[in-house]
Amino acid sequence: xxxxxxxxxxxxxxxxxxxxxFAAQPLPKLALxxxxxxxxxxxxxxxxGKQFLYVQNTENTVFxxxxxxxxxxxxxxxxxxxxxxxxxxxxxxxxWPADVVFCHSPDDKIYEIPGGGGPAKVFATLPVPSGxxxxxxxxxxxxxxxxxxxxxxxGRSGANSALNGTVFTIDPSGAVxxxxxxxxxxxxxxxxxxxxxxxxxxxxxxxxDAGPGPADLVAMxxxxxxxxxxxxxAGLNAIxxxxxxxxxxxxxxxxxxxxxDLTGNVYxxxxxxxxxxxxxxxxxxxxxPLFWVLVPHGQSYRALPVRHNTISAKSLEQGIIVP
Numbered sequence: 001x002x003x004x005x006x007x008x009x010x011x012x013x014x015x016x017x018x019x020x021x022f023a024a025q026p027l028p029k030l031a032l033x034x035x036x037x038x039x040x041x042x043x044x045x046x047x048x049g050k051q052f053l054y055v056q057n058t059e060n061t062v063f064x065x066x067x068x069x070x071x072x073x074x075x076x077x078x079x080x081x082x083x084x085x086x087x088x089x090x091x092x093x094x095x096w097p098a099d100v101v102f103c104h105s106p107d108d109k110i111y112e113i114p115g116g117g118g119p120a121k122v123f124a125t126l127p128v129p130s131g132x133x134x135x136x137x138x139x140x141x142x143x144x145x146x147x148x149x150x151x152x153x154x155g156r157s158g159a160n161s162a163l164n165g166t167v168f169t170i171d172p173s174g175a176v177x178x179x180x181x182x183x184x185x186x187x188x189x190x191x192x193x194x195x196x197x198x199x200x201x202x203x204x205x206x207x208x209d210a211g212p213g214p215a216d217l218v219a220m221x222x223x224x225x226x227x228x229x230x231x232x233x234a235g236l237n238a239i240x241x242x243x244x245x246x247x248x249x250x251x252x253x254x255x256x257x258x259x260x261d262l263t264g265n266v267y268x269x270x271x272x273x274x275x276x277x278x279x280x281x282x283x284x285x286x287x288x289p290l291f292w293v294l295v296p297h298g299q300s301y302r303a304l305p306v307r308h309n310t311i312s313a314k315s316l317e318q319g320i321i322v323p
Contacts, residue, residue, distance in 0.1 A: 020053060026275060028293045028306045035257060035268035036069035042137070042259040043084040046101060047252065048115065053101065055085050058252065060105065060222075062087070062120075063261065067211040067251035069266060075117045081106040083156060084261075086189065086318055094148035095172035097139075102173040104138040104152050124174040128154055128166065137206070138323075142180040145202035145222050146192075147171070148178070155186025157209030157235065157286070162186070166174045167204055167220050180224020188237040188286065189318065193219065194279050195243075198296030200229060205281065207236035212287045217294070217303075230294060230303045234285035238319030242293070244278045245271050246323050258284060258319035267311060271321060282306075282321070289313040310317035 028217070035286040044055035060080055062173040063072040064095065064114035078085065083106035091187050092098030099115030108126040130136075137153035146169050155165025165186050167179040187206035208215045215235045216228045238258055239241060245254055274282065281294040283303070291306035 004039045014139045028274065028304055030256065030261065030268050030273050030291060030292075030306050030308045032269045032308050032311050034311075035266045036079070038063075038070070038072060038125060040072070040264055040266040042260040042264065042266065043261045044087045044103070045257055045318050045320055046087050046089050046260050047257070047320055047322050048089055048099070048101070051255075053087060054266070055087055055103070055300045057080050057084055060085055062103075064117065068269065069252070076113050076120050078103065078105055078111055078120045079107075083133050084188075084317065086138045088138050088140060088150075091140055091142065092147075102138065102150060104136040106133050106136065106154075108132055108134050108154055109117070110138075110152065110174075124170045124176050126154060126166075126168050126176060127178070134165070135186060135188045135209075137187045139190045139192055139193050141169075143195050143202040144191050146204070151179075151190055151192065151204055153182075153187045153190040153204070153206055155182075157188045157210075157211075157237070162220070165202070165206075167206070167224070176209075178224075179204070179222065180220055180226065181219050182206055182226050183219060184208050184218065185215055185235065187218070188235075189239050191239040191241055193281065194241045195281055197281070198301065199228070199299060203275070205229070205239055207239045207283060209235035209237055209286055211235045217283065224242075230301050232283070232285075232290075232292060232303055234288040234290050236283055237286035237316055238282075238284040238321050240282040240321050241273050242277050242280050242282055243321060243323045245275050252322055254323055256282065256319055256321050259317045260313045260315055261317050262314035263312060265313070267313065267316075269308070271323060282319070284316050284319055286316050289312075289316060
């Protein structure tokens with residue numbers, strides 16, 4: 001259950017909605033452009049270290065692409081299901097196999113896909129009521145508060161969707177354990193707050209999506225307790241902890257890559273523009289192309305509006321940052 005926000009948190013949420021409140025300090029900037037245009041409705045993106053993987057909304061076809069982003073080729077398929085599937089690359093540590101991709105499908109099954117492609121097989125099934133539809137929120141615990149396990153959140157996004165959802169962990173054997181439940185619009189995605197990220201460091205961050213209306217970013221700790229971190233002006237989707245840059249050369253370019261499942265575009269923003277925010281969290285709206293950098297501020301958080309150029313995005317989905 002989401003705890004009531006304090007007066008401080010409410011004030012911070014109000015600041016996050018109004019960009020002029022931050023006029024006294026430089027705001028983050030991100031020069032966005034179209035990385036590639038495809039004819040597919042893409043909702044998930046993975047960088048494997050060798051290639052991109054794109055997942056097609058509803059059809060659940062997984063495409064591969066070279067570092068330059070095109071051309072795309074069929075990598076594997078999963079059962080066709082309405083709503084979104086999110087995929088993540090295995091870290092290859094703490095008992096997890098290397099070069100394997102795991103995906104959370106709308107019917108709350110976790111699929112395992114070999115690194116070289118081939119048939120996707122069910123790795124785990126989340127214990128949810130029959131008929132539950134989710135948006136595939138999935139992430140690896142890279143801090144350790146959830147035992148370095150896979151973290152999945154149920155819940156369907158959108159203004160008219162059913163409320164509330166559940167967070168689970170999955171261990172390398174496929175065993176599933178419930179962490180807790182949250183209230184409010186369904187979480188489109190889940191991320192692990194970076195170490196050192198204030199009082200919610202290492203917690204699961206849930207980007208609730210209320211469609212075009214305001215929505216909360218909710219944190220859940222390993223005991224299942226939740227709190228609203230910040231209240232923002234639009235339904236949320238992509239949530240990306242900002243890593244340290246490696247300053248490497250070659251392709252793909254270091255930066256933000258984010259899919260749009262209505263235009264078929266994948267957008268790009270240079271990572272160097274976010275370098276000063278290493279250890280903070282980048283958040284994007286879905287129906288509105290709005291971006292914020294969430295930063296600790298004492299015992300609270302501020303969502304700094306990101307200034308960016310106009311893009312033709314209609315439905316921003318999963319984003320990743322390639323350092």
